[in-house]
Amino acid sequence: MTKSVTIIGAGIGGLAAAVRLQKIGYAVTIYEQADQPGGKMNQITGQGFTFDVGPTIVMMRAIYEEIFEFCEVDPHDYLPFQRVEPVMQLIFGDQTTMQLSSDLPSLIAELERVAPEDTSGMLAFLADIYQRYTIAKPNFLDRSFRTWRDFYNLPSLYAGLQLKTFNNAYRSISKFIKNxxxxxxxxxxxxxxxxxxxxGPSLYNIIPMIxxxxxxxxxxxxxxxxVTSLVRLFEELGGTLHLNTPVTAINIDQRVTTGVQVAGKSVPSDYVICDADFPTAMTTLIKDEKQRGKYTNHKIANMDYSCSCLVFYLGLDKKYPTKALHTIHFAKDFQQNIADLFDHGRLPTDPSYYVYVPSQMDPSLAPPDCEAVYLLVPVPELSKFSDWSPEVVAAYRQQLLTNLSQTEPFTDIEDHIIFEQQFTPQDFKTQFGAYNGATFGxxxxxxxxxxYRPHNKFSYADHLYFCGSSTHPGAGVPIVMQSAKLAVKELLTDDQPNK
Structure with missing residues (x-):
């Protein structure tokens, strides 16, 4: 008899786990509370404009393709990737600029123009972090942890020492680069x-290296x-997706998960994978604190949460000749900007922010002769700053647009906005269940x-598994997809131990 798996949430982690299990032969059902799948990887449309809600940068393409290869289909039939070059445009607080490139001659030329004394240091930095990545990937990113023995053993401890994680990211960079x-x-x-x-641990310098x-x-x-490609594949494989169908509880009986509660009814299931944000799942889906082990309400409230994001989605009735798909504008005082976010819990007075113009590469995302612009600024999570009144949002919006209009080509951007929406940390909490509105868990x-991160196999009840940004190995779309792969691996270890 085919065994059943219930997946809570159709975010990228839930979808990635679902297609794997459906391909293996389980009867998989996804319950999603929203009216469309995707979680934070969602979409906003209006007046002919289309915007991604959350993630926008596609890195580690091979991880996306691997899911489709696992299901024995051609990834290119689902995901028509286009290489982005330059990778990113940088505009610094002193108004100097730089373009990051994955083309080595272009990168070297730009380094020699911007910081010739650091060109060899940059190469040494990249080589160092690449070497550490090759250690971290098999020992930590591709492995899950059930018990302390999986972590506290000689090979893992030796690998951990080689990673030199006790330095923070900035200090590690500074060893190689002076500019x-x-x-x-x-x-x-x-x-x-x-x-x-x-x-943050210096290992996270793998992001620019990647x-x-x-x-x-x-x-x-x-x-x-x-999202649409994974849903298509899941349904082609015979899976079932229910939208507008929130799970209200995870049923646990004598430390064994038996199913979920949906619309006031108990839905039995052999296994459950939860893609809801782990802290939110603990506090809302497992009502009895005794069933959660160490994850009491007090424990959850006192864990450390990532920053959040304030995002503006702007439809413009004019094309703008941008130099790159992705642009980062840096604060004049970057260190103060970061301190405002994480130490002082206030809106940065001089923020760094990110601009994404997807209609540059796909004109169908905006009406003819129009532009879709995504403007994101990192902000504190809700336990540190919670006043997201319309007045506060409007004032900060004005500050950001004033800053943006001081750089080419957006000098007249305020005169050309014909469509606008925004997402605040409160929206990330309300719509996507992000605890404290912390976008990255x-x-x-x-x-x-x-x-020390929540495990993919729940430690306090059998037949329950977790994936998502608050679960091992962490945040970022490719890493969340990896957490889904690990959750599936843990389920198979329990259900098919000899395979």
Whole structure:
């Protein structure tokens, strides 16, 4: 008899787990509370404009393709990747600029123009972090942890020492690079997973290395094409997806998960994989604290959470000749900007922000002769800053647009906005269940990484597994897809131990 698996949430983790299990031969049902799949990898449309809600940068293309290869279909029939070059445009606080490229001659030429004294240091930095990545991948990123023995053993401890994780990301960069702008260009990218470069382990410098070594891609239709492609594959394989169907509880009886509660009814299932944000799942789906082990309400409330994001989706009635698909604008005082986010819990007075213009590569994302512009600024999560009144949002919007209009080509952007929406941390909490509105889930500190991050197999009840940004191995779309792969692996270990 075919065994059943219930998956809570049709975010990228839930979808990635679902297609694997459906391909293996399980009867998989996904329950999604929203009216469309994707979780934070969602989509906003209006007046002919189309925007990705959350993630926008496609890195580690091979991880996306591997899911389709596992299901024995051609990834190119689902995901028509296009290489992005340059990878990113950087505009620093002193108004100097730099383009990051995954083409080595182009990168060298740009380094020699911007910081010739650091060109060899940059290459040494990339080589160092690549070497550490080759250690981290098999020992930590591709492995799950059930018990302390999986982590506290000689091979793992030796690998951990080789990673030199006790340095923070910024200090590690500074060992190789003297130019402050170049340091900041690398340090900023730890914000992709919601942690300060002055506090985050140096291993997270793998993010800029991955961009430069493996390149950045774009998908026609935006990142939401990943969601529609996985849903299509899941349904082709015979899976069932229920939208507008929230799970209200995970049923646990004598430390064994028996199913879920949906619409006031108990739905039995042999196994459950939860893609809801782990802290939110603990506090809302497992009502009895005794069934959660150490994850009491007090424990959850006192864990460290990533920063959040304030995002503006702007439809413009004019085309703009941007130099890159992705652009980062840096604060004049980057260190103060980060301190405001993580230490002081206030809106940065001089923020760094990110601009994405997807209609540059896919004109169908905007009406003819129009532009779709995505403007994101990292902000504190809700336990640190919670006043997202319309007045506060409007004032900060004005500040950002004033800053943006001081750089080419957006000098007249305020005169050409014909469509606008925004997402605040409160929206990330309300719509996607992000605990504290923390866009990237639990902050990946040393005390909340690897064995110390919530496990893919739940420690306090059998037949229950977790994936998503707050679960091992962490945040970022490719890493969340990896967490789904590990959750499936753990389920198979329990159900098919001899395979």
């Amino acid at each position: 402050e702008n170049l340091r900041n260009s690398l340090a900023f990218q730890t914000l992709y997973i919601g942690i300060s470069p002055y506090q 961009e430069l070594f493996y390149g950045v891609d774009f998908l026609p239709g935006g990142m939401y094409t990943v 639990l902050r990946p500190t040393l005390k909340q990484s690897n064995y």
